[in-house]
Amino acid sequence: MKELQALGYVGVGGDLLDEWRAFGGGLLGMQVVDSAKSRVTLRMDDRKQRFIVDKAQEAGTCVFGWEVADSAALSAIAGRVEAAGVKVTAEPQNVADDRFVAEVISFSDPGGNRVEVFHGPLIADEPFQPGRTISGFRTGAMGLGHAVLVVPDVEAARVFYMDVMGFKLSDYMGELFKAYFFHINGRHHSLAIIQGPEKKIHHLMVELCSLDDVGQGYDLAEQMEDGIGVTLGRHTNDFMTSFYANSPSKFMVEYGWGGREIDPENWVASELHDGPSMWGHERYWLPDDARALALEQRLKAARDGVRQPVQVMDGNFNKMTGSCAWWDGLQSKKG
Numbered sequence: 001m002k003e004l005q006a007l008g009y010v011g012v013g014g015d016l017l018d019e020w021r022a023f024g025g026g027l028l029g030m031q032v033v034d035s036a037k038s039r040v041t042l043r044m045d046d047r048k049q050r051f052i053v054d055k056a057q058e059a060g061t062c063v064f065g066w067e068v069a070d071s072a073a074l075s076a077i078a079g080r081v082e083a084a085g086v087k088v089t090a091e092p093q094n095v096a097d098d099r100f101v102a103e104v105i106s107f108s109d110p111g112g113n114r115v116e117v118f119h120g121p122l123i124a125d126e127p128f129q130p131g132r133t134i135s136g137f138r139t140g141a142m143g144l145g146h147a148v149l150v151v152p153d154v155e156a157a158r159v160f161y162m163d164v165m166g167f168k169l170s171d172y173m174g175e176l177f178k179a180y181f182f183h184i185n186g187r188h189h190s191l192a193i194i195q196g197p198e199k200k201i202h203h204l205m206v207e208l209c210s211l212d213d214v215g216q217g218y219d220l221a222e223q224m225e226d227g228i229g230v231t232l233g234r235h236t237n238d239f240m241t242s243f244y245a246n247s248p249s250k251f252m253v254e255y256g257w258g259g260r261e262i263d264p265e266n267w268v269a270s271e272l273h274d275g276p277s278m279w280g281h282e283r284y285w286l287p288d289d290a291r292a293l294a295l296e297q298r299l300k301a302a303r304d305g306v307r308q309p310v311q312v313m314d315g316n317f318n319k320m321t322g323s324c325a326w327w328d329g330l331q332s333k334k335g
């Protein structure tokens with residue numbers, strides 16, 4: 001059950017096309033490629049399309065396109081989903097063309113979210129031209145980022161995504177709220193589900209290649225009215241430094257840098273006890289009592305010395321000299 005490779009594309013329903021053009025291009029730095037009357041499509045890298053905002057799709061919904069290697073992998077997943085009693089639709093060629101992929105199937109998850117699985121994404125002839133000056137998005141084998149869903153029945157969703165679709169558990173938490181994080185590649189999580197009273201999209205995450213892309217985006221989001229849903233902070237499980245922008249569609253887009261890369265073959269899942277963030281990430285959308293609890297959890301993480309090295313890629317760091325005997329001693333003790 002290793003067919004799933006990455007989150008390939010996301011479709012957003014609704015008619016806020018001008019707003020998404022400004023948000024996707026101007027704040028996030030994606031490239032607006034198709035500005036038809038009925039939809040806006042955006043690029044993030046060499047692919048023809050990663051993001052679709054479509055009037056024809058129900059407002060407030062998202063479609064998640066999960067990528068597999070080929071037709072055989074697509075059939076294997078379709079077979080398991082059908083065996084689980086869920087209707088699978090083999091989409092016609094015009095839908096595949098619309099997604100800029102070779103072949104696509106669709107079905108619903110237990111929470112009623114539309115899921116698509118595809119293979120054969122089309123690559124653009126023209127180079128990616130970001131909508132604002134950014135270094136670029138970290139995609140490739142890790143996919144476009146991650147999706148986090150709120151679901152009323154988190155156990156039913158966990159069973160479906162793990163046992164039927166083949167996601168692997170990264171870690172989970174059950175103290176302030178119940179959540180499961182899943183991987184399908186080196187990205188710590190490509191999908192997470194959180195128990196909540198009603199189904200909704202919590203956020204999508206895209207990862208930038210430079211920390212300064214995130215900081216400069218933060219300045220832009222601060223200029224917008226109600227632009228920031230969660231302040232700058234760092235997560236305990238994927239080590240992402242990020243903030244969350246309020247998108248036009250009322251779910252958030254996490255804008256991050258420096259996510260860790262895991263070894264998906266040898267990863268051992270564990271329960272998280274330090275809360276979701278080691279610092280920052282003030283969640284403006286939470287009720288006051290829950291915000292106070294989250295703050296106490298972060299302050300405890302700080303008192304306990306929860307910290308992690310930054311996770312860097314070639315080209316976005318310089319290794320410094322100039323340490324001192326005290327620091328060198330600490331490092332050598334760590335081995």
Ligand SMILES: [Fe+2]
Binds near residue numbers: 146148203204205254
């Ligand atoms: Fe996230």
